[in-house]
Amino acid sequence: DARVTQTPRHKVTEMGQEVTMRCQPILGHNTVFWYRQTMMQGLELLAYFRNRAPLDDSGMPKDRFSAEMPDATLATLKIQPSEPRDSAVYFCASGLGGGYQETQYFGPGTRLLVL
Amino acid sequence: GQNIDQPTEMTATEGAIVQINCTYQTSGFNGLFWYQQHAGEAPTFLSYNVLDGLEEKGRFSSFLSRSKGYSYLLLKELQMKDSASYLCAVYSNYQLIWGAGTKLIIKP
Numbered sequence: 001d002a003r004v005t006q007t008p009r010h011k012v013t014e015m016g017q018e019v020t021m022r023c024q025p026i027l028g029h030n031t032v033f034w035y036r037q038t039m040m041q042g043l044e045l046l047a048y049f050r051n052r053a054p055l056d057d058s059g060m061p062k063d064r065f066s067a068e069m070p071d072a073t074l075a076t077l078k079i080q081p082s083e084p085r086d087s088a089v090y091f092c093a094s095g096l097g098g099g100y101q102e103t104q105y106f107g108p109g110t111r112l113l114v115l
Numbered sequence: 116g117q118n119i120d121q122p123t124e125m126t127a128t129e130g131a132i133v134q135i136n137c138t139y140q141t142s143g144f145n146g147l148f149w150y151q152q153h154a155g156e157a158p159t160f161l162s163y164n165v166l167d168g169l170e171e172k173g174r175f176s177s178f179l180s181r182s183k184g185y186s187y188l189l190l191k192e193l194q195m196k197d198s199a200s201y202l203c204a205v206y207s208n209y210q211l212i213w214g215a216g217t218k219l220i221i222k223p
Contacts, residue, residue: 042213042214042215042216043158043202043213043216045210045211045213048210055209056210091157091158102206102211103148103160103163104160104211105160106157106158106159107157108156108157109157
C-alpha cells in the first residue's frame with residue numbers, strides 16, 4: 001500500500017555533525033512537508049514544497065537547516081552543524097496539493113538525538 | 116494572529132463517549148482537520164470539515180461551527196486503542212496551522 005517512507009528511523013549523533021534525513025513521498029503526490037515535533041513545541045512546520053519548488057521555509061533556522069527536493073521521489077532535510085536543541089522527531093508528509101482538502105499523509109518519522 | 120486551542124489532556128472510561136473541543140482564530144479558513152497520533156507514531160488523518168455541521172464516520176464524528184470558530188471530535192464506544200493524542204489543524208492561507216494536541220487517556 002502507498003505510504004511515505006523516511007530514513008533513517010533513528011539517528012544519534014554528536015554536536016557539530018551533519019545530519020541528513022530523507023523522505024520518499026507517496027507516488028503521485030506533489031506536495032511535501034517537513035515538520036519537527038517536540039514535547040514542548042508540538043508540531044512545527046519547517047518547510048514545504050509543491051511540484052518540487054520550495055513554497056515556504058520560514059519555519060526553518062536558515063543558518064543550519066536546508067531542505068531540497070532533487071527529484072519528485074526524494075526530499076532531503078539537512079542540519080549542519082547539529083546542536084542538542086535539534087533533538088526531536090522529524091516528520092515528512094506528502095499530499096495532493098492544489099485544493100483546500102489537502103490531506104497530509106505522514107511518514108514514520110526520524111528520531112534524532114544530538115549529544 | 117493564528118491560534119488554535121485544545122485541552123491538554125482528557126481522561127475517559129472504556130465504552131463511554133468523549134468530546135474533544137478545538138477553538139481557533141485564524142486569518143483565513145479553508146477547512147479543519149482532525150488527526151490521531153499514537154505515542155511514538157506518526158499522525159494519521161481522521162476527518163475534514165469545511166461546512167458547518169456534523170460529519171460521522173463510524174465511532175468518530177466531527178462537528179464544525181465556522182461562525183463560532185469551534186469544532187469538536189466525538190468518540191463513541193471508547194476502546195483502549197483510542198488512547199492517543201488528537202490534533203486539531205486549520206487550513207489557513209495554504210498552510211495547516213496545528214493545535215498542540217489533546218492527550219486522551221482511556222481507563223478500563
